[in-house]
Amino acid sequence: MMLTRLPENEYQRRELAASQLRVRTNPAELGFTDTSMLPGLSDTIVGQDRAVFALEFGLTMEADGYNIFVVGPAGTGRTTYTAAKVRETAAAKSVPDDCCYVYNFQAPDEPLCLHFPPGQGVRFRNSMQHLVQDVENALTQFFDSEAYALESTELMNQFNQRAEQIWSQVEHNATELGLSLQRTATGVLTLPLDSHGHVVPLDEFAKFSPEDKAVVRVRQQQLEQSFEEGMRQIKGIQKEAGTASQLLEEKTAAYAVEPLFDEMVEKYQGDAVHRYLQLLKEDVIQNHSVFHRDGDTSNADAMTTGTGTMQQDPRMRYQVNVMVDHTGATGAPVVIEPNPTYFNLFGKVEYRGNRNVMVSDYTLIKPGALHRANGGYLIIQAMDLLSHAASWTALKRALKNGEIRIDHPQEEMLWMVSTGLRPQSVPLKVKVILIGTPDIYHLLYEYDDAMEKHFKVKVEFDAVMERTQAAAKQYANFISTYTKTRGMLPFSADAVAEVIDFSARLSGNQQKLSTRFHPVIELVTEASYRARQDKAERVGSEHVRQALRDKLHRSDLVKEKVLEMILDGTVRVDTEGERVGQINGLAVLSSGDVVFGEPHRITVRTYVGRQGVVNVERETAMSGNIHDKGLLILSAYLSAEFAKERPLAVSATIVFEQTYSKIDGDSASSTELFALLSSLGEVPILQDMAVTGSVDQFGDIQPIGGVNEKVEGFFYICKAKGLTGRQGVIIPYQNMPNLFLSEEIVEAVDTGRFHIWPIHRVEEGIELLTGYRAESVYAAVTQNLDKMAERASLGDTQGK
Incomplete structure (x- = not known):
């Protein structure tokens, strides 16, 4: 059937003007010559009113659970x-309290935590060090005094007298029985007395007759009960003496140290501190010997169940471990x-x-x-x-x-x-x-x-903010503050305008500015560096643009290699002529800090069959879920548009040619649909165009990401091969606000050497790509599908 040609002026009528491809900041509207005239920012963060409000609320809300999670992309401040x-x-x-750990006298393995007003933790530690020294001096002084020695001697004499009285009674009982008690190094020896009351030597006793010896043994047995009772009483007195001596020592120790501890209790307040000081005092009194008697630590094992150095020197457990010190804090x-x-x-x-x-x-x-x-x-x-x-x-x-x-x-x-x-x-x-x-x-x-x-x-924290006059002035003041605090050159108004335009491109919207300031700071720093190299007094727009070019040049090696492969024919991308079932799709590649667009040749072959649309990438596991979804939506549109009266008897294969990595995203679904319609209708597609955009089941074109990189990627391929004046890119109309193309592309569009066409529906795109009215292209598709259905039906009949 005959195809209806699209009027040539339709291309010009539908394309975007150069003024729509980016929005420029007017330096004159900024109201200053350079940033040295600006006051700068105080504590206001740029473009984050919501975050400022939420953070203020979170910091002032004292209720439990109101901790804060700050959310936002990196670089937003x-x-x-x-x-x-x-x-x-x-x-x-x-200022909060100081925190200290001290020894737990009741449970040594569970150190106690004491809290003190700010700065008192260190003072308490120092006081404890002085206290230990004062305790040692006081105990040494008291235990070395004549008064203590006299009292201790008198106390021991009393017990010794009692013991001697009991021993004298035992000796008297022995004498009455004709025996004598002799104290030796190994104990007490019982010997008989002669008629004159003299002790019989052992050698003489050995000469006694058995009868006399038996008499002596009977007397010894009679004395044994009296002797044991006497010894038991003496041991009791010795125990009493030890207890009394210990009580005297503890009484003396208490008398010596109590004034020192009273001073500590008065100086440091708090029930927990007072309980600790009381336990400390009791421990010092109980183990006073480690502070005198020439550093005797014989009681160390009894004093502590701690380990290491604390066993060697028990006084170490009187130290204070200051965990948190707020001395001088505000x-x-x-x-x-x-x-x-x-x-x-x-x-x-x-x-x-x-x-x-x-x-x-x-x-x-x-x-x-x-x-x-x-x-x-x-x-x-x-x-x-x-x-x-x-x-x-x-x-x-x-x-x-x-x-x-x-x-x-x-x-x-x-x-x-x-x-x-x-x-x-x-x-x-x-x-x-x-x-x-x-x-x-x-x-x-x-x-x-x-x-x-x-x-x-x-x-x-948001990644973008509205592009208003006030926002532009905030940006200028931000640049002023940053450059002043770091000793950089001031920025002229036109340089600030370039930075604002760069921020708009970062935001991905002509009416927005980016609040991700890391890239902006890098640009400001590098532009100032370029200005100093030029020995300029301030940073101008040419320095900002040079900094952008330098950054791109440092990082775009991969981009140049891809371009080189396309230009030498290693990767085939056509930018002239026309072909059936072939179209230029656009993808975005990332190489670290550089994102760039790369054209891809997408081809479609159709033939009689029942398989439907076959995605080669999906069959080879080289496509992602979103890309597969786009292919299914494409198939749904095709069926709804052309299979209302008869089933589709067609098989189609769609291939991203010369791609060797995984493909994902649905931004090529409209591109694949255009190539499929071209193959079904046998209508050639102009190869000097590239397409991006996703499609829904009703044929409406939907927006995609990376539109600037994709347009620029195809432009630079066309420029390298030679601009013909017919080349251009078809984009979703919803992406028009996202356009912020390079000055070179804007100039090429302005002079008619390159074109950008926004579309709403599939029909608009097929018209621009083929040069024919959509209804005639669709009629050709329908006619060929009818033929395929007939052949499929005939094949089915012959097969039977």
């Missing part, structure tokens, strides 16, 4: 602004933990070597970030935290229980515990601020109930 705002808020808060603490491992967050118990054995005690307990941030704010990057699973689990437990516990994260999996110490938990009152990407936030919120319970405040 989320970390810098959050840290600055937290410090500002913390400065108005009160406001609540703000801690940014860059490496949130379990131990860095929750602290740990360290070890020291002692006689080839690793030992520990409460003085080796080290604080974590939670201890230092307690009473204030803790800032952590979410990705860093989640990379340590034990840290995230323990942090949730700490927030739930409201306490900091120092445990070993792998203790449940160990058959041998590394340390017997169980430090007393510390009450936790901290506001945790996590900073992460939207993906991390949504993942945690979806799969972890703790997010909803413990992180009730979401502070969301």
Whole structure:
């Protein structure tokens, strides 16, 4: 059938004007000559009103569970602004208490935690050091005094007299029985007396007749009961003497140290501190001997069940381990933990070597970030935290229980515990601020109930803001602040305009500006460097453009290699002529910090059959799910449009030629549909055009991403091969606000050497690509499908 030609002026009528391809900032409207005239920014973050409001709420809300999760893409200033705002808020808060660990006299393996007003923790440690020295001096003085020696001697004399009286009675009983008690080095010896009352020597006693010896033994047996009773009474007196001596020593020790402890109790307030001082005093009184008698530590084993050095010198357990010291601090603490491992967050118990054995005690307990941030704010990057699973689990437990516990994260999996110490938990009152990407936030919120319970405040940083006159001035003030604080050259108004235009391209919308400032800062820094090399007094627009070109040149090696392969024919891309079933599709490739568009030749072959549309990439597992979805939608449109009266008796293969990596996305679905219609209708497609855009089941064209890179990718291929004046790109009309093309393309469009056509529907695209009216192309497709159906039906009949 005859195809109806599309009027030539339709191409000009439908294409975009050069003024629609980018929006330029007018330097005159900025209202300054260069940024040195501007006041700069104070504490206002650019374009993040929602985040500012949410963060203010989160920092001032004191209820449980109102911790903060700061969400946003990298480079939006989320970390810098959050840290600055937290410090500002913390400065108005009160300083929290100091935290100290001390020896637990009742349970040595469970060190006690004492809290003191800010700065008093160190003073308490120093006071304890002086106290130990004062105790030693006082005890030495009292126990070395004549008064103590006299009282002790008198006390011992009393018991000695009682013992001597009992011994005298035993000796008297022995004399009455004709016996004598002789004290020897090995005990008491009983010997008989002669008629004159003299002790019979052992050699003489041996000469006694058996009868006389028997008489002596009977007397000895009679004395034995009296002797044992006497010895029992003497031992009782000795025990009484020991107890009395100990009581005297403890009484003396108490008298010596009580004034010192009374002074400590008066100086440091708090029930827990007073209980500790009372136990300390009792321990000192009970073990006073370690402070005098030339450093006698014979009672060390009885004093402590601790390990290592503490057994060698028991006085070490009177030390104070200051975990958190807020001496000289103002406001609540703000801690940014860059490496949130379990131990860095929750602290740990360290070890020291002692006689080839690793030992520990409460003085080796080290604080974590939670201890230092307690009473204030803790800032952590979410990705860093989640990379340590034990840290995230323990942090949730700490927030739930409201306490900091120092445990070993792998203790449940160990058959041998590394340390017997169980430090007393510390009450936790901290506001945790996590900073992460939207993906991390949504993942945690979806799969972890703790997010909803413990992180009730979401502070969301946007990647873009409205492109208004006020926003442009904020950008200018941002550049002013940044350059002044870093000693860079000021930026002229036209240079600022170039930076704003660059930001608009980053945002992907002509009416938006990017709030991702990392790329902007890089551009400002490199433009200032170029201006200094030129010995300029300020940065001009030419320096900004040169910095952009330099950055592209440093990173676009892969792009040049792809272009080289297309130009030398290794990768075939046609930019002239026409072919049936072949079309130029556009893809976006990424090479680190460079994203660029690459044209791809898409081909379609159709023939009689029942397979329908076959995606070669899908069959070879080289396409992603979204691309496969686009092919199914394409098939649905084709069936709905051409199979209302009869089934399709067609098979088609669609191929991305010369692609050797995975393909995903649905931005080529309209392109594949155009090639399929061309093959079905046997209508050639103009090869000087490239197409991008997805399609729905009704034939409506839908927007895609990377439109600027795709257009530029085809343009540079056409430019390298030679611009003919007919080349151009078809894009979805919804992507018109996203256009921010290079000056070179804008100039080429303005002079008619390149073209951009926006389309709403498939019919518009097929007209531009073929040069024929859509209804005539569709009629040709219908006619060929009818023929295929007849052949398929005939084949089925013959087969039967």
